[in-house]
Amino acid sequence: MSALSNSRFLKMNGLGNEITVLDLRGTSLLVSAEEARAIAADPRSRFDQLMVLHDPVTPGTDAFMRIYNTDGSESGACGNGTRCVAWAMVADPVMSRLVGNGLVLETKAGLLPVERVSDTVFTVDMGPPRLAWNEIPLRDPYPDTRAIAVETRLAEAPELQRPSAVSMGNPHAIFWVKDAQAYDLRAIGPKLEHDPVFPERANISLAQVVDPGHVVLRVWERGAGLTRACGSAACATLVAGVRKGLTDRRATLSLPGGDLLIEWRETDDHVLMTGPTELEHEGAFSPALFKGAA
Numbered sequence: 548m549s550a551l552s553n554s555r556f557l558k559m560n561g562l563g564n565e566i567t568v569l570d571l572r573g574t575s576l577l578v579s580a581e582e583a584r585a586i587a588a589d590p591r592s593r594f595d596q597l598m599v600l601h602d603p604v605t606p607g608t609d610a611f612m613r614i615y616n617t618d619g620s621e622s623g624a625c626g627n628g629t630r631c632v633a634w635a636m637v638a639d640p641v642m643s644r645l646v647g648n649g650l651v652l653e654t655k656a657g658l659l660p661v662e663r664v665s666d667t668v669f670t671v672d673m674g675p676p677r678l679a680w681n682e683i684p685l686r687d688p689y690p691d692t693r694a695i696a697v698e699t700r701l702a703e704a705p706e707l708q709r710p711s712a713v714s715m716g717n718p719h720a721i722f723w724v725k726d727a728q729a730y731d732l733r734a735i736g737p738k739l740e741h742d743p744v745f746p747e748r749a750n751i752s753l754a755q756v757v758d759p760g761h762v763v764l765r766v767w768e769r770g771a772g773l774t775r776a777c778g779s780a781a782c783a784t785l786v787a788g789v790r791k792g793l794t795d796r797r798a799t800l801s802l803p804g805g806d807l808l809i810e811w812r813e814t815d816d817h818v819l820m821t822g823p824t825e826l827e828h829e830g831a832f833s834p835a836l837f838k839g840a841a
């Protein structure tokens with residue numbers, strides 16, 4: 548039987564990005580890829596990302612988060628999930644142990660300070676973007692990652708060839724398009740995600756600039772597929788937009804699930820993301836869920 552059997556979880560969402568939160572602080576348990584896939588397969592705990600809380604590692608932080616995609620792979624960043632974790636840590640009667648509305652979370656990609664703006668709205672400091680080819684990472688030494696070249700040739704969208712590339716702790720490719728709705732992202736997303744230029748795969752965004760303060764965005768997420776929102780993609784898109792002279796440093800990013808306010812702060816290079824969270828229900832993992840999972 549899995550040690551996760553009967554563990555309590557929260558099913559949440561950040562702008563429709565499906566998030567499951569599991570608190571393993573105070574234990575030495577780790578979630579395996581098989582267990583993550585089993586949790587994702589159950590409709591009650593289904594997620595785009597599973598956010599697992601562990602005891603803090605760096606002094607002064609409140610928790611360490613491991614982030615799993617639906618396919619069991621791990622990510623260094625999840626903006627929408629980080630807001631959901633912050634809500635759980637300040638407002639959930641079982642998980643909250645903090646006094647006040649500010650906290651610092653940590654992932655394998657770095658520290659994420661979070662502030663509560665109102666009951667369910669949070670601002671996450673997503674840190675500085677990483678723009679060098681080897682930090683994203685890309686296979687080839689591009690001197691300028693504002694426009695790279697993918698190898699994939701799409702019969703249905705031959706114009707999608709020169710995305711911007713940015714890491715927000717996870718790799719993003721942003722394709723600038725006239726109409727973000729004009730593409731079958733479910734069909735083309737997996738091909739671009741696995742393009743050989745991305746050695747760790749990439750989250751694939753279609754970005755349509757409405758005006759410098761407003762971008763419409765659709766995202767095919769690495770390891771999770773088509774989602775209603777992706778916070779780190781919104782941050783990466785704003786950064787790429789500023790670098791290409793397409794957007795202001797502060798803009799609204801409209802995703803299928805709703806709007807995020809993103810700012811790339813000039814003073815310290817950090818990207819700030821503000822958006823909502825929603826608790827859907829809580830539950831406990833049935834032991835039957837993990838049959839066959841290591």
Ligand SMILES: N[C@@H](CCC[C@H](N)C(=O)O)C(=O)O
Nearest residue numbers: 622625626627717777778779
């Ligand atoms: N939905 C997330 C990003 C999730 C991580 C991604 N699929 C990856 O593997 O990098 C967000 O809100 O940032």
